[in-house]
Amino acid sequence: MARRKKIYEGKAKILYEGPEPGTLVQYFKDDATAFNAEKHDVIDGKGVLNNRLSEFFMTGLNNIGVPTHFIRRLNMREQLVRACEIIPLEVVVRNFAAGSMSRRLGIDEGTPLPRPIVEYYFKDDKLGDPLVTEEHIAAFGWASQQDLDDMVSLALRVNDFLSGVMMAVGIRLVDFKIEIGRVYDGDFQRLIVADEISPDSCRLWDLQTGQRLDKDVFRRDLGDLSDAYTEVARRLGVMPKNA
Ligand code: C5P
Structure with missing residues (x-):
């Protein structure tokens, strides 16, 4: 399978080009940083938890009519989001x-x-x-x-x-x-x-x-x-x- 194109890598997440125009795949890493990345660690499973929790909060917001970029969770660490x-x-x-x-x-x-x-x-x-x-x-x-x-x-x-x-x-x-x-x-x-x-x-x-x-x-x-x-x-x- 062709590798997806990386659009941006931040401290805790990576954004890849999505499957359709106007979409992105947001990948949650296990990295934890604080004080503008002066403190850094890798916390096993943090990305999985944050993917689930962000899905939960964003879905709730979408459901009450507060628009978010969240479209759907793809797997343990990735979600499909609207590009903005x-x-x-x-x-x-x-x-x-x-x-x-x-x-x-x-x-x-x-x-x-x-x-x-x-x-x-x-x-x-x-x-x-x-x-x-x-x-x-x-x-x-x-x-x-x-x-x-x-x-x-x-x-x-x-x-x-x-x-x-x-x-x-x-x-x-x-x-x-x-x-x-x-x-x-x-x-x-x-x-x-x-x-x-x-x-x-x-x-x-x-x-x-x-x-x-x-x-x-x-x-x-x-x-x-x-x-x-x-x-x-x-x-x-x-x-x-x-x-
Ligand atoms: O550090 P401060 O008190 O300004 O943070 C306010 C809130 O914003 C906290 O919940 C913190 O976790 C969050 N925050 C963040 N990313 C930053 C700075 C603050 O999520 N770069």
């Missing part, structure tokens, strides 16, 4: 203070925020993905005002959905990051949720114990990352059959 033009911003939504917000503003981790706070980070590894404002985004033409309005609306709908799904299994959604892409239907442009939604890109705390069930386990050496992700998958009923 990624907006070069990481969109973070926070419900509780944690991570960089706690460090930047001196707010204790776990402090509830008066309302969900949406932040934008410019996607640039060399610069360490700096926090940017809507002024920067408009001035540098990364997104239009209409895009910004649509991005906030998408991000908050994802937040409501994910918060509810996680709360139902005893997990607090502290914060998360999404990436958003543009697709064109004729002349009409639409924004869709792209990339992945998984414990790599969310902070998930056990509601009772506060136990970390996300990538902070790896970032902060809090235990076994694969055990944490398996626990999330188990609670959501998306445990891979052979894990």
Whole structure:
């Protein structure tokens, strides 16, 4: 069989040309990185778990009318996705203070925020993905005002959905990051949720114990990352059959 054409390789995923025009195959690697790849490890089975978990979240979003790039899972590590033009911003939504917000503003981790706070980070590894404002985004033409309005609306709908799904299994959604892409239907442009939604890109705390069930386990050496992700998958009923 002919080898597929690799389009892009990132820290945790590879994108290959898809079987039909306008599609891509997204492959989930076992690599875990943090602090802009200064810390790196290979966690056996992480890619399989994130493929399943991202499928679960994206399917749920598609089902409630929040458009995503997800088409279908192909196998243990790959999913078919719609190709889109990624907006070069990481969109973070926070419900509780944690991570960089706690460090930047001196707010204790776990402090509830008066309302969900949406932040934008410019996607640039060399610069360490700096926090940017809507002024920067408009001035540098990364997104239009209409895009910004649509991005906030998408991000908050994802937040409501994910918060509810996680709360139902005893997990607090502290914060998360999404990436958003543009697709064109004729002349009409639409924004869709792209990339992945998984414990790599969310902070998930056990509601009772506060136990970390996300990538902070790896970032902060809090235990076994694969055990944490398996626990999330188990609670959501998306445990891979052979894990
Ligand atoms: O590090 P920080 O507190 O800004 O992260 C906020 C949220 O965004 C966390 O859930 C983190 O996992 C996620 N994030 C991410 N990819 C990045 C930066 C942050 O998924 N490059």
